[in-house]
Amino acid sequence: MPGTRPVRRRPPAALAMSPEAAAAVLSPGALDALDAVCALGPHPVVDDFATPAARAALADAEVLVTGWGCPPLDAGVLAAAPALRAVVHTAGSVRGHVTDACWERGIEVSSAAAANALPVAEYTVAMILLSGKRVLERARDLRAARAPDDWLATPPDVGNYGRTVGILSASLIGRRVIELLRPYDLRVLLHDPYASDAEAAALGVRPVTLDALFAESDVVSVHTPLLPTTTGLVSGELLARMRPDAVLVNTARGAVVDQEALVGALRRGRIRAVLDVTDPDPLPPAHPLWDCDNVLITPHLAGSQGNELRRLADLAVEEVARWAAGDGFAHPVRRERLAFLA
Missing domain, CATH: 3.40.50.720 (NAD(P)-binding Rossmann-like Domain)
Incomplete structure (x- = not known):
């Protein structure tokens, strides 16, 4: 993974997200890179913290790598994860699963919101420029007319x-x-x-x-x-x-x-x-x-999709590596900033 740094030790870790999110975001290469900076162990991806497999995964995890579909990390879940000290989220908002219990215990939280912001911004700029040229409307009119466009007659407010x-x-x-x-x-x-x-x-x-x-x-x-x-x-x-x-x-x-x-x-x-x-x-x-x-x-497609999901995985690997090396997160989520975050 780009920018991955060596770590002094591999902290025990677990994956908590829906199987679909794990399959989409964590490619075999991403899992290998993640396993190089933390010890994932044999546990499956967790999407229900009440199962025996989930309890086994949580028992010694110091880092929880989360994603879309992660259940809430409430006090009961944290009681089953006595060693948990960090949550690294492979998507944007952490509101759905990082609860007050996490902050009260002092768990450090990181998010890939900065990585997910990039394709949204790119989509936005594309739409701003396309709308200025009225590309979609003019393409529709061209398809209907199937005749040359008189570009010199374009209204002066287009562009x-x-x-x-x-x-x-x-x-x-x-x-x-x-x-x-x-x-x-x-x-x-x-x-x-x-x-x-x-x-x-x-x-x-x-x-x-x-x-x-x-x-x-x-x-x-x-x-x-x-x-x-x-x-x-x-x-x-x-x-x-x-x-x-x-x-x-x-x-x-x-x-x-x-x-x-x-x-x-x-x-x-x-x-x-x-x-x-x-x-x-x-x-x-x-x-x-x-x-x-x-x-x-459009169908909520501005955010990370397709090969853009690799950027989320890359950021998560780098964040786990930084944390394991004692450098802290580059993209921390602060409790006091939650009121201003999505």
Whole structure:
């Protein structure tokens, strides 16, 4: 694995995730690399902590390598894992399985959220640029007409030169999107109540209010985590402030956007949207969003898939190696930051 460092010893470890997640993320090569930095032993992948096999795996594990489908690590589970000192997650959010009991015991936690942020940011930038050229709509029209396009008659509002992109939240993904947008002739705005003016200046963006972000942007890209304070944050009022033909891109969580208000704005033809997430997710077959021609809906594919899953495994191996060598995690999850994380 790239960057893997030698370790002084191989701490006992166990795998806790669904069998499907293990098969997708942990290739034979990844398992070999992981076994080189920790002692996995003969135990199977655990997705139910109540089984005898799970109890045997937990009995001496110092490190738990987790993934999608890992059950909650509550006090009862931790009682069966007296040596457990670290959790290394091969995906993004740890909210589903790292409980208060883990923090109270002082267990160190790492996440591959930084690795998973990369393909999401790449998808976002691609959609920003494609929407500026109206690629999907023009390809659809070309297929219907099957005749040459009069490119000199393209309206002057089509294109990416000088467009304004609004980033909602300087999260890991939001910051990566900002970084990837730097080579383009775009103006980038940011709204994040937790980012200082100095941080915005360092990112090369202009901080604005939430209202201004929606009113001034040709594209608004949503990167805020779903929290009680952000549920429905993108309201009908904000959508109404968007410029005619502006684009809303959401790769965060569907419930951050008022879905009913979004359907109304799309039906009126005021704005366009690119949605990799919806509420509910997936959408039921009869949902009105399917009938809106000005929205592109993709099946939650922006995050790591296919060969991108190798990046998650690589990061997990490196984190286990760092921890075993006494260097600490490069991507720690802090309890005090949970309120700001997805």
